[in-house]
């Protein structure tokens with residue numbers, strides 16, 4: 186049987202767990218259909234499980250179909266100020282499950298924007314969390330994806346980053362800003378849950394023969410874990426659940442004496458991780 190080692194920190198983070206629990210509790214309490222603005226988490230299995238419990242993901246375009254007092258849950262990524270205002274205008278029952286760490290970034294951005302600072306966000310401009318953050322400075326932020334400043338910065342700059350950003354990118358961006366700008370204030374808003382997962386994944390990937398990263402292909406923090414592990418362990422595989430193990434492991438590959446590391450993104454539930462471990466211990470190694 187292979188030696189399977191789970192990273193010290195892996196799987197559901199505090200913010201995601203909190204958002205899922207709030208939606209479930211809310212549905213129980215109100216005993217009616219609950220809507221979430223976008224999938225509550227980046228995990229197809231969990232989203233379809235929630236559907237079964239009358240918790241449905243909708244898009245901004247679907248908002249017009251909702252009635253007064255319909256319940257709408259804001260997911261852990263958070264949303265822009267304009268979105269909150271729109272939901273209020275429509276008299277919806279808003280359950281704000283934005284992660285408190287993301288909310289903290291909104292507060293920083295709003296305050297410094299009002300104080301006349303140019304906001305810089307280090308992160309992916311297409312990620313909902315970054316879109317939401319930008320919405321607290323009237324969508325005026327400069328967004329640095331690869332950590333290099335390409336535009337002229339204002340005299341006073343306030344820098345924040347996406348909670349799942351990699352430390353290396355963050356440092357590169359700060360160095361680049363320092364070359365361009367004399368007065369800037371920096372908030373390292375990388376979430377400790379992300380950092381801890383990245384650190385323990387890197388540590389483990391450096392010690393094993395094979396590394397498996399479990400999580401949805403659309404989850405940015407899972408994709409980042411994959412990149413980090415791949416740097417340390419050439420044989421790193423990204424799977425969404427145990428069903429995908431067969432793509433990489435089949436009976437001709439003997440993994441019985443191997444050390445296999447496992448990590449998982451912040452939106453991967455424990456049962457999905459456990460199924461992968463059981464399959465590796467059982468089916469896969471038995472061929």
Ligand code: SF4
Nearest residue numbers: 198200284286348376
């Ligand atoms: S990764 Fe961190 S910031 Fe993002 S939802 Fe989880 S706890 Fe919150």
